[in-house]
Amino acid sequence: MFQHILVPLDGSSRAEQALPLATHIARRTGGTISLLRVIPPEVGDSTYAYSRAGVLADEVRTTLTQEAHDYLEHIAHSERLAGIGVRTRVTTDSPVQEILSYAQSEKIDLIVLCRHGFTGLKRWVMGSVAQKVVRHSPVPVLALSEKGLEAPLVHPEKARPIRALVALDGSPLAEAILPPAAQLVTAVSPAETPGELHMIRILKPPSETEERRYLAYDINIRQFYRSEAEQYLRIVKEKLTKDLPADVHVQVTSSMKEEADIATALIEVAESGYDVMALATHGRGGLKRAMIGSIAERILERTTMPLLIMRPPEPASPVF
Structure with a gap:
């Protein structure tokens, strides 16, 4: 049974729709959940209010990394995940590569992700990223769609x-x-x-x-x-x-x-x-x-x- 479940998040409520199902599976199997937040390495000058204010890209990245840590800690200590072993990680690299590398290094049994999401940075848990994770992951990927969130499976x-x-x-x-x-x-x-x-x-x-x-x-x-x-x-x-x-x-x-x-x-x-x-x-x-x-x-x-x-x-x- 699934003992180690990975949920990639991008800071959006849409991506968080994968959590109820992941937590239900973890409770049934006595498993743990890993929350992964990836900050893409590219920091576009016109994308962030920080950059428009003249803040350097590395300072932007530091700020965003800290915000990502705080975000995952908030999720990890939420009532929804109470009683479940939770690990968190924030990385800065290619989202696809980080998800696949983490799944392999941490011996993940199942990846649960929402095929669409959005961050203030860029879209990444959607479209090409989800497709690439699915295409290359040796670990089973349970891919949910934002348009199918009323499906019975998503509400265990x-x-x-x-x-x-x-x-x-x-x-x-x-x-x-x-x-x-x-x-x-x-x-x-x-x-x-x-x-x-x-x-x-x-x-x-x-x-x-x-x-x-x-x-x-x-x-x-x-x-x-x-x-x-x-x-x-x-x-x-x-x-x-x-x-x-x-x-x-x-x-x-x-x-x-x-x-x-x-x-x-x-x-x-x-x-x-x-x-x-x-x-x-x-x-x-x-x-x-x-x-x-x-x-x-x-x-x-x-x-x-x-x-x-x-x-x-x-x-x-x-x-x-």
């Missing part, structure tokens, strides 16, 4: 079983998201009522040429693909159910759907009654040619629902 105090949709493409890389997705469902759902982890496989329809070629051998290629997917989902379900830790409780279900546009299909299914979508940034074809990975950023841009995304470990090179 309204207890009910959580439903997670997990996108699979038939590859071990895509399956790496399954354990953290199961842990998330367990941590957010009521202890007495297990939530649901639903695995889905989107099948691209074969072309007419491909169908005719296989029919010549009396093979229904559509049915073949469906049977193959059914067997795959059954095997994955059996393995997942067997390997899950004793403290992780979820109902595992599965389905498949035929659709040419995989990203659109996943969003439609997810938004039809699920609370979070989980997927890996790399899947079939590996790190250079990933089916799931190629659509992760499209989904990140097009849906406002919570997303649990992670970059799976790179497979070891074969030894000959």
Whole structure:
């Protein structure tokens, strides 16, 4: 279960919307929370009242750093985080690099962030920064959208079983998201009522040429693909159910759907009654040619629902 949770903050109330969910997970798992505030190294002369008043950039940075420390200490000692172990850190560097470095050095299990925020400095926990963190983080990232803050997952105090949709493409890389997705469902759902982890496989329809070629051998290629997917989902379900830790409780279900546009299909299914979508940034074809990975950023841009995304470990090179 998630023991070390990182919440990057930028000083905005929007970014702080990640805190209720992070604190709920920490309380359920007995975990700790790290609050990270990154001050970008660039200090534009026209951006700050300090600079317009003629204050030197390094003095501005010193002032901003102290304000950031005070801000995080205020959050850490707030009633919301009472009883939870909290660590704080303020750094001055690239926000993306600092988030990823901190997650690695401090053995973070989960990053919870809001995909949009704003500071008096510049926008950073939004757009390109969130996308880069998601793209490169080997740690699961739970990305919330400012337009989806009414989602049940974001308000765990309204207890009910959580439903997670997990996108699979038939590859071990895509399956790496399954354990953290199961842990998330367990941590957010009521202890007495297990939530649901639903695995889905989107099948691209074969072309007419491909169908005719296989029919010549009396093979229904559509049915073949469906049977193959059914067997795959059954095997994955059996393995997942067997390997899950004793403290992780979820109902595992599965389905498949035929659709040419995989990203659109996943969003439609997810938004039809699920609370979070989980997927890996790399899947079939590996790190250079990933089916799931190629659509992760499209989904990140097009849906406002919570997303649990992670970059799976790179497979070891074969030894000959």
